[in-house]
Amino acid sequence: MPRNAIFPRALQYLIAIQDYGTYTRAAEALHVSQPTLSQQIKQLEESLKTTLVDRSGRHIRLTDAGEIYLRHARRAWWELEAGTRAIHDVQDLSRGSLRLGWTPITDHLTCSLLAQFNNNYPGISVGTLEMAQDDIEVAVTEDNIDIGILFSKPLDDFERTSDLESFELFEESLYFAFGKSNALSQKKVTKIDPHEFAKAPVILLNTQFALRRHVDLFCREFGVAPQISMETNSLSVIIEIVKLGQLGTILPGGVIKENPGLQAIEIIPRLHNHAVSLVWHKGRYKNPACRAFIEMASDWSARMLQETHH
Numbered sequence: 001m002p003r004n005a006i007f008p009r010a011l012q013y014l015i016a017i018q019d020y021g022t023y024t025r026a027a028e029a030l031h032v033s034q035p036t037l038s039q040q041i042k043q044l045e046e047s048l049k050t051t052l053v054d055r056s057g058r059h060i061r062l063t064d065a066g067e068i069y070l071r072h073a074r075r076a077w078w079e080l081e082a083g084t085r086a087i088h089d090v091q092d093l094s095r096g097s098l099r100l101g102w103t104p105i106t107d108h109l110t111c112s113l114l115a116q117f118n119n120n121y122p123g124i125s126v127g128t129l130e131m132a133q134d135d136i137e138v139a140v141t142e143d144n145i146d147i148g149i150l151f152s153k154p155l156d157d158f159e160r161t162s163d164l165e166s167f168e169l170f171e172e173s174l175y176f177a178f179g180k181s182n183a184l185s186q187k188k189v190t191k192i193d194p195h196e197f198a199k200a201p202v203i204l205l206n207t208q209f210a211l212r213r214h215v216d217l218f219c220r221e222f223g224v225a226p227q228i229s230m231e232t233n234s235l236s237v238i239i240e241i242v243k244l245g246q247l248g249t250i251l252p253g254g255v256i257k258e259n260p261g262l263q264a265i266e267i268i269p270r271l272h273n274h275a276v277s278l279v280w281h282k283g284r285y286k287n288p289a290c291r292a293f294i295e296m297a298s299d300w301s302a303r304m305l306q307e308t309h310h
Contacts, residue, residue, distance in 0.1 A: 010044040011073045013037050014052060014062075018070060021059050095123045096289040101136040102128065102149040104235035105211055108255050109172065109276055110149055113300050117293055124289045132208040132233075140164060140281055146290045148279045151252075152210050165282040167294065169301040172252035174214075174271040175264035176200075179243045184265065191266045198224035203238050203247045206231045211274070215250050218271050 016026035016037075027034040045052050052066035062070060090096045098117075102110065107130060118126065129145065136148035141163060151172070176197060178184050184192075184200070192200075198219065204226070205212040219226055229247055232238060235255070242249050243261040250271070256264045278297055280286065286294075
């Protein structure tokens with residue numbers, strides 16, 4: 001059995017005695033002197049206040065107490081070895097875990113990033129939670145998730161939260177989206193102003209989500225009140241309702257592009273772009289899976305930026 005510096009030396013010696021049957025052979029296998037091995041076993045017996053090795057015969061053997069003790073010692077050895085292998089597996093990302101929190105918007109915009117991460121690190125278990133933006137900030141702060149994926153302007157949002165660090169992946173433009181049966185589709189308009197937007201019945205995320213608050217702020221700036229026919233916390237519900245009915249909504253261009261059946265026009269003046277950002281706790285330990293995800297996300301956003309410019 002290989003030697004392990006973490007495993008108590010006396011227990012290694014006891015295992016070797018049982019495996020090799022003599023002090024001489026056990027000492028040779030462990031590359032120690034026979035007196036050293038014998039002394040370590042005696043010290044172990046003294047600490048346990050019992051005899052572990054029967055030395056009366058030509059070949060030494062373990063006593064009943066020694067057999068029982070060694071059975072537990074071997075189990076401890078196997079657990080230590082398994083722990084050592086697990087540490088190596090975590091370090092080389094062949095196993096591990098990652099906890100992500102995201103908003104209904106960002107799960108649609110970043111699914112390709114998650115798919116790429118899973119392809120590169122299939123042994124990493126990724127858990128995702130969909131939640132409101134403010135809840136994500138709390139979850140990161142309280143260590144309930146490792147990384148949050150937000151739809152916001154990171155510098156503005158985190159000035160008040162010094163414990164959080166963010167990285168902007170990309171920016172998204174916001175549009176008024178509607179389906180083929182919407183009246184605007186028949187008119188073939190290319191843009192509307194805030195007052196025209198306020199006349200159109202809409203379905204929006206509820207007020208706990210950053211996108212909804214952004215829309216409300218935009219309406220207040222122009223002194224209009226949107227006709228909100230439905231509210232929900234599900235982006236999928238919004239997309240399907242808009243595709244099939246008369247309601248419109250506000251969505252990022254990336255979400256509209258990925259959903260055939262949605263049409264988009266600009267609201268002039270335009271709503272401010274919003275950033276899709278990662279956020280994590282600045283001072284807390286980041287496990288290898290967490291660091292790998294941040295690094296991959298950085299490369300992924302750089303490729304997206306290049307593709308956009310081309």
